[in-house]
Amino acid sequence: MYEPNVVGDWQEYDDGHAGLRVRVHRLEKAEPPRGRDDAAEGLVYFRFRVTVENRATEHFGIHLEDGQLDIRAGNDGESAFLDWRNSQFIEGFDVYPLRRVTSVLYAAAPEGCLSLVDVQVQLKVDDEWTERYLWSGGIGAHDPAVGVGARTDSAVDSLADQVISFLEREAGPGPAA
Known part of the structure; x- marks a missing residue:
């Protein structure tokens, strides 16, 4: 059975990426550092982090950009606005053993939807797509x-x-x- 992770939980990878783990954490309301995007007018901004940790004995090349994330908010799973201009993605970073890399992402959704936020992540590791994982949490x-x-x-x-x-x-x- 496929079970979603709770925001803050680590998800371990198997097979060719054994030793690699990822988590979505620190889901909180926050204004973006470079100002609001006009497309987010009337929406409330929030941020979260995606951290990738390497516990293997070899390094992995990690890639995470806006097309590899899907953010849904509210009971109906409405798509949230991902502010790619303010977000800090992971673009081709080599994560060596016992090291981490973190991406800080900004998104926006209607205030009434923030009590239920789902974040789906699919990493690209060494030019291979990994399995998709889901984290659920809320703000408010x-x-x-x-x-x-x-x-x-x-x-x-x-x-x-x-x-x-x-x-x-x-x-x-x-x-x-």
Whole structure:
């Protein structure tokens, strides 16, 4: 079963890229450093980071640009605006053993959609496409950070509650006691 990662979790690669891992983290509201893009008028900016870490014994050439990211916001999965002018991509960087490389990305979406943000990443490693992975998270005062397995007291299900419910339904009934 394909399970999304929670923002902040590491995703390990297998096969030809064993030892390489990636994560999406630090999802937060933030204004872009070079000013707002006119296409983002009426939208709220946020930023996140994509970090690639090499735990192998050889180096990997990493490439990550705007066409390798898909950002969706809200319950309906509306496409968020990725501000490529303000974002810092990873373009052909060699990541040596025990080293990391981080990309800082700026995007924008309607304020009401920020409580549910999905980021899909597909790296290019040594001129080969890797598998696509998804991270889910949210921003906002109404959706505080929730620990793994924790439940919120709000009447509306948080993202963590929705993920836990989905996983419980997929797992089916537990073993008989």
